[in-house]
Amino acid sequence: MNFPDLSVDLGRGLILPNPVGLASGTAGYGFELRQLIDLDRLGALFTKGTTLHPREGNPPPRVAEVRGGMLNAIGLHNPGVDHVASTYAPEFSRWSIPVVVNVAGGSVEDYLECLDRLERAEGFAGYELNISCPNIANGLDFGRDPAAAGRLVAAARARTGRHLMVKLSPNVTDIAAVARAVEEAGADSVSAVNTYVGMKIHRGIRAPVLPGRGTGGLSGPVIKPLALAAVAQVRAAVRIPVVGVGGIMDADDALEYLIAGADAIQVGTATFVNPAAALEVLDGLLTAGERAGVSRLEELHHPTPSSSGDGLALSR
């Protein structure tokens, strides 16, 4: 066990050895990153969004750099649930990092069929439902409609005893209402947030850089203040654990999320800049904890009478 003890119990059997996870879609299924870093030291790997059928995703260009971040319109490129269940999951069972499979779909039936096929496999610790997906039935994202999100989560809850995390979309008027709906429907935790809708214009061709609708998902440090606000709103709205994600580049950023009310965090875009970013976040939190002489993670961001009393300034 690391000292200080950084483990986080997210409920229903999902215990992260530490609060630093890799965000969905920024580390694939872990196989490439494993060759570069010691993946097993991290708290969790959230896989690429997995769909019922394999998807090639959108044709390139599907990523674009912007000041302080990036836009992506990958289009859920993934090998499909059967490949994940039969080929990847047995590999995951040999790893010590908990793997959480991110699941996406266009209809409730898609999501449920994915879960049913994954339920027959071992080797992963739970699900992260990506509800920022267009609902085939009404064209709206599940994540934009609290009632639709609640119905999806209730149906998913009935299918699995594994941990069920729900990834919230920030592209909504009231993220707290969606968080409450999925909590009531049986979610064990929520992760916040997915990417923000953004656009980059190419002045030369007088058109958006990304094809199709021209929009993409905005991520990276540019979204951190927005995402922190969303995490604080969600924290105030629900009792279940909240996993914070958006623009975390270093341990100080991670600490800010913990102070805002997150129980754990995910590192996404930073991994594209530096494959070891998440490990450096973890090491930074460990160093801060050791320096402060705390024995539990909570003492780092929730100062107690027994801690140094200087909890908010521990990252100095």
Ligand SMILES: Cc1cc2nc3c(=O)[nH]c(=O)nc-3n(C[C@H](O)[C@H](O)[C@H](O)COP(=O)(O)O)c2cc1C
């Ligand atoms: C290239 C790319 C692909 C992504 N794919 C997914 C995905 O498949 N499912 C999902 O829930 N989130 C996906 N995300 C969103 C991230 O998991 C994360 O929520 C978001 O990027 C904000 O965190 P960051 O600023 O640290 O990257 C993706 C993000 C990027 C940059």
